[in-house]
Amino acid sequence: MQPSGRPGGRSFDLATFLLAVVSMVLFVDALVYGMIAPVVPSYAHVMGASDLEIGLIFSAYPIVQLLTLMPVGALSDRYGRKPFILLGLVTLVISTVAFAISVNVPQLILTRGLQGLAASCTMTAGLALISEGAPPDKMGGTLGIATASQGAGIMAGPLFGGSLAEVGGYNFPFLVAAALTLAILSLTVIALRGYRPQCPGRVECGRTDWGEVLRERTVFAIVLIVVIWAIGIGILEPAYPLHMSENFGATASMIGAFFTAMSIPNVLSPPFFGRLSDRIGRKMLVVVAALLFAVLFSILSMMDSFTLLLLVGTLLGLTSGMLWAPSLSLTIESISRRVGKGSDGIATGIYNSAWAIGLAGGPFIFGLLVDPIAHTHLPGLLRHRGRGRDSVHMADHGEPGLSASDAWSGPRRCAESMDHGCAVLKDL
Known part of the structure; x- marks a missing residue:
């Protein structure tokens, strides 16, 4: 076409x-x-x-x-x-x-x-x-x-x-x-x-020249950022309902409101940020969005009111929307420069695989970080990952052993890892 x-x-x-x-x-x-x-x-x-x-x-x-x-x-x-x-x-x-x-x-x-x-x-x-x-x-x-x-x-x-x-x-x-x-x-x-x-x-x-693809450092940096970003989302979904329930006595509807506050800007903002990346460039926008996501992600546990939680959740969704289109476009352009036109399929395959790996790995990492209770909770977390109403089920029923501070150690470490991916991309 x-x-x-x-x-x-x-x-x-x-x-x-x-x-x-x-x-x-x-x-x-x-x-x-x-x-x-x-x-x-x-x-x-x-x-x-x-x-x-x-x-x-x-x-x-x-x-x-x-x-x-x-x-x-x-x-x-x-x-x-x-x-x-x-x-x-x-x-x-x-x-x-x-x-x-x-x-x-x-x-x-x-x-x-x-x-x-x-x-x-x-x-x-x-x-x-x-x-x-x-x-x-x-x-x-x-x-x-x-x-x-x-x-x-x-x-x-x-x-x-x-x-x-x-x-x-x-x-x-x-x-x-x-x-x-x-x-x-x-x-x-x-x-x-x-x-x-x-x-x-x-x-x-x-x-597809896989050697050429794998030598493209920009693609490596984006894949690193996307995997860590997706791991963060994968950790957030089981961890934060527990944190909210313990610290705020949050109901299922309050938890649903938090995740809705994240979802709406994540849905509405990608066209705007995609067009913005067309005008000002993609790389810096990806770096800024990833750093903002890492900062917001790491301060979630510091919020002391539900209003602030909703605000940070909304900003998290906005930064996710800021990442989507620019990072995908940059992946496609980088691989195309390296191996030639017609490589958009492998570019989107690599990008979506990075997202899927991170999203699937988040609950596993969450379980490992809250060890020794991982074996008790992990099967349920995996089954209910991404389902706010079901994720809070364990907290509502007082399952033993998982504290909010334990649950939130994973997101803090994930945010630190995101900074490394940004540093790699900025150096290119």
């Missing part, structure tokens, strides 16, 4: 349409990811699932993603974005319907894993498609819109799943999500008819 940038031109309209459609694809991916939290644990318990099996249902999605993100990215560089976006959407429709009608735990695990594979295809190829179609001076703003759509899907997922389950039962939200995905698939087929890749044969531009 070669958008001309002429406001009235056909290619400009195609680029805008593709951005809108890919944003919808990313939204529905994230929606499906988040919607199982309020409905699946109780349904799986009715099936007789153990806590470990419920953990496996939740873990199947990110595990498959981690295994497939970079291979899918490299393959999309070689064979094009279109087949992987369509494959991902078809797989998402089938797996979501299958998830809705599953009658035992192995079926739930298998179909959830297929949803993770679908997300790898659509996320990696979709982001690569819109990044390679965007003019260099507009890439940040374009990717900001796409990442905002992902954030909106994650934020809406639990509410979507829980509300529809109350109306129509367990199966209903998944069937509605499958129908929504099918509608988006139809739009995607229409949008991709006019898509022409920048490298038509995708032979020369589709070869």
